[in-house]
Amino acid sequence: MDKKSLRFRKGLDEMPSYDGVERDYRIKVNANESTMNLPPLVEERVMNRLYFVAFNRYPNEEYYSLVEQIAGNFSVRDEQIILGNGSSEIIEKVFHTFGGEGNKVVFPVPSFSMYKIYAKAAESQAVPFELDKKFDVDVEKFIRTVKESQATLAVICNPNNPTGNALTVDALEKIASSIDCAFLIDEAYVEFYGHSAFKLVAKYPNVIVARTFSKAYGMAGARVGYAIANADVARMVGKSFMPYHMNTLSLAAADIVYQMRDEFTPRIQMTVAERKRMIERLKKIPALEVFPSQTNFILIRHEKAEALKNYLESVDIGVRYFSPTAQGLKNCLRISIGVRTENDEVFKVISDWLNQS
Ligand SMILES: Cc1ncc(COP(=O)(O)O)c(C=O)c1O
Secondary structure, three states, rough: HHHHOOOOOHHHHOOOOOOOOOOOOOOOOOOOOOOOOHHHHHHHHHOOOOOOOOOOOOOHHHHHHHHHHHHHHHHHHHHHEOOOOOOOOHHHHHHHHOOOOOEEEEEEEOOOOHHHEEEHOOOEEEEEEEEEOOOOOHHHHHHHHHHHHHOOEEEEEEOOOOOOOOOHHHHHHEEEHHHOOOOEEEOOOHOOOOOOOOOOOHOOEEEEEEEEEOOOOOOOOOOOEEEEHHHHHHHHHHHOOOOOOHHHHHHHHHHHHHOOOOHHHHHHHHHHHHHHHHHHHHOOOOOOOOOOOOOOOEEEEEHHHHHHHHHHOOOOOEEEEOOOOOOOOEEEEEEEEOEEEEEEHHHHHHHHHHHHO
16 A cells, blocks of 8 residues: 555644654753652652552552542542643643634743644644743733633643743732633642642632642653642543553552652752752853743753754753744753752853853
8 A cells, every 4th residue: 555645634744743852861951850760768669569560450549549649638629630641641631621623722932832732632723822021921911812812721831831930829810710711720840939829729610730740759751740620620621531541550659759759858949959059150151141940940041052052962961952933932942950960060061162152
């Protein structure tokens, strides 16, 4: 059979792809992961737990154990918790649940680049909401945009990736109370900010808060995320998932990690302190524009950002460079926070290169 005669789904060819490039760098600060694996004590407990995994059974007990723990921590009902393969899967399903032909989804730009892909996959119409020059959300304008477009879903990433800044919970509440469509708050980096909007779920049935184990809990490889939502909303979003969509290994590991989440507090504090130290140092370089951050990464701008990224790559340091077509991110680089020695080296390489060029 001739390959050319295969009839792929309409629109698939035009579907944008995620533009991140993955490679193993010596210093890998391009994907906002934790540069450290699990704390040794947690790793030991996870490994001991995995020893007892029933590979022959579909995941059940592990799923509900994690749901119960998360629900207990947020003082919500089990039915209000959605688990997913990373928060990615949940966000994609939320877009699906409130999407479809004729439905509109408002999300900020620049923000997490997957939103536009999820909108397209859900066959919804994307309504990009432009952030201002400082990457702040004009809350009144955002509310107006959601209302005037008659959107079925509004999204805020808080703190925002890749810009690093955050809205206050009061500002999020203002949005939640003013719009009458679903409101997804993507809190992938919230542990580095410290102000979650999860309490809004009890007050506003349209609010869905998505969180992940991939960043603060260093589990990007296990692919585990969760969301807190109104029980009816969670039930509807749940319809979009396949049965047994989570695997037992990741669920069992996440269950232990969640039990031991206090072990991660020093790391989160270290990342926040290192972020502050890096921002202060980078700000002393006049040629760099350094944006404030409430996350585990820093966004910087330099007129030769691409050359700087290439130089960093040549010494095996991976940072995130944004293509010139990425709206609002011209000449920007995003650098995740690593451990102190990694940050020191990244800083030295950047400042040496800038001094020479
Ligand atoms: C803003 C934001 N949301 C969601 C995700 C998805 O993370 P995961 O699927 O690993 O939970 C990411 C990952 O980088 C992100 O930056």
